[in-house]
Amino acid sequence: MNYTDLACSGGNRWDELKEEMRAAASELGIDKIGVASAAPFTELKQRLIRHRQLGRESGFEEPDLDKRTEPALLFDGPQSIIAIAVAYPSKLPSPPKSEPGARRGVMSRSAWGADYHKVLRDRLARLEAWLRERVPELRAESMVDTGELSDRAVAERAGIGWSAKNCSIITPEWGSWVYLGEMITNLPLPPDSPIEEGCGSCTKCIDACPTDALVGPGQLDSQRCISFVTQTKGYVEDELMRKIGNRLYGCDTCQTVCPENRGKNWTHQRELQPDTELAKPLLVPLLEMGNKEFTSRYGATSSAWRGKKPIQRNSVIALGNFKDPSAAAHLVRILTDDPRPVLRGTAAWSLGRIGGAEAEAALAAALHKEMDTEVKMRIEQALQQIILH
Numbered sequence: 001m002n003y004t005d006l007a008c009s010g011g012n013r014w015d016e017l018k019e020e021m022r023a024a025a026s027e028l029g030i031d032k033i034g035v036a037s038a039a040p041f042t043e044l045k046q047r048l049i050r051h052r053q054l055g056r057e058s059g060f061e062e063p064d065l066d067k068r069t070e071p072a073l074l075f076d077g078p079q080s081i082i083a084i085a086v087a088y089p090s091k092l093p094s095p096p097k098s099e100p101g102a103r104r105g106v107m108s109r110s111a112w113g114a115d116y117h118k119v120l121r122d123r124l125a126r127l128e129a130w131l132r133e134r135v136p137e138l139r140a141e142s143m144v145d146t147g148e149l150s151d152r153a154v155a156e157r158a159g160i161g162w163s164a165k166n167c168s169i170i171t172p173e174w175g176s177w178v179y180l181g182e183m184i185t186n187l188p189l190p191p192d193s194p195i196e197e198g199c200g201s202c203t204k205c206i207d208a209c210p211t212d213a214l215v216g217p218g219q220l221d222s223q224r225c226i227s228f229v230t231q232t233k234g235y236v237e238d239e240l241m242r243k244i245g246n247r248l249y250g251c252d253t254c255q256t257v258c259p260e261n262r263g264k265n266w267t268h269q270r271e272l273q274p275d276t277e278l279a280k281p282l283l284v285p286l287l288e289m290g291n292k293e294f295t296s297r298y299g300a301t302s303s304a305w306r307g308k309k310p311i312q313r314n315s316v317i318a319l320g321n322f323k324d325p326s327a328a329a330h331l332v333r334i335l336t337d338d339p340r341p342v343l344r345g346t347a348a349w350s351l352g353r354i355g356g357a358e359a360e361a362a363l364a365a366a367l368h369k370e371m372d373t374e375v376k377m378r379i380e381q382a383l384q385q386i387i388l389h
């Protein structure tokens, strides 16, 4: 059936195409699909301006706010935006224990399995091919996470889920354990309606956030959010390092406490299922890992996009937070041998947290040899911490 001809001949068959597309979604590996109008996201733009003025951006966003909110700047004559959601797992089948001498870190669920950018691009490509078979004149531009548009704003407008107080999109069917992507098209598909907000009076996510990064319902200060902090490459301030705990990449706390996610764990998308040893890895081997091994182990996951440095820095922080003296020798090696100042300075902080004679002696020796001013300062602070306790 040629939908363009049918539309031109007077019958509006775009409704039919949309319903056929909805019915085909699961065959295409898509768990939920909806359609949004391609009108500018005017209200979002105002929120983004304010967000920027308050210094709450992560720095990873598309800087041009017009491009983020006006589909017509990205696509010639946009007629609709198709939003898709793909559900992912929230539970490890048999989580290994973190034990003294064998401490483990945790990767957020968004880093389990294959990189979701790749998986979602595959689903969008399949959807595009499906549509093109029916409408050869299709023009389409797909985006996942790193595109200019806000995946969440599109998903909300397309009725995929509501925009929740924890800043995620919650779908009634899958909870917030969904990856989002979208496709701008030249097809005048009828838009869906947004669904009703379902958080009500609940504030569990805001109350549970370890860093108070949820500064209000649906308002995130990215600079304080562990999910973003774990992806940075520089030094992390003392208070945030303590609160990172053993998180190596991302943070799921505001989603795991959400009652809408209770009992929800999705195992049907094969590529997204976790490898337990990668999802909860031993910390010391991570510290020893070279580039080649890191790429071969983590290269296919979403956690690799910033390279190994942030994850190794976070492993150092996690070992400090465990205060396990058996980790001291490994941290001393980082402090004295690692060529990266941020790693040496962070190892000093962790040794300060662990304390004890071995840590103190290593810090004192490193202070004499260290040439980097910032690292020196951190070694002095760590020594002070040991002396004060």
Ligand code: SF4
Residues within 6 Å of the ligand: 208, 209, 210, 211, 212, 213, 214, 220, 224, 225, 226, 227, 251, 252, 253, 254, 255
């Ligand atoms: Fe807070 Fe973690 Fe949620 Fe960020 S991801 S808002 S740090 S609970």
Ligand code: SF4
Residues within 6 Å of the ligand: 164, 165, 166, 167, 198, 199, 200, 202, 203, 204, 205, 206, 254, 257, 258, 259, 260
């Ligand atoms: Fe909404 Fe409560 Fe879930 Fe937060 S924890 S997102 S307030 S339902």
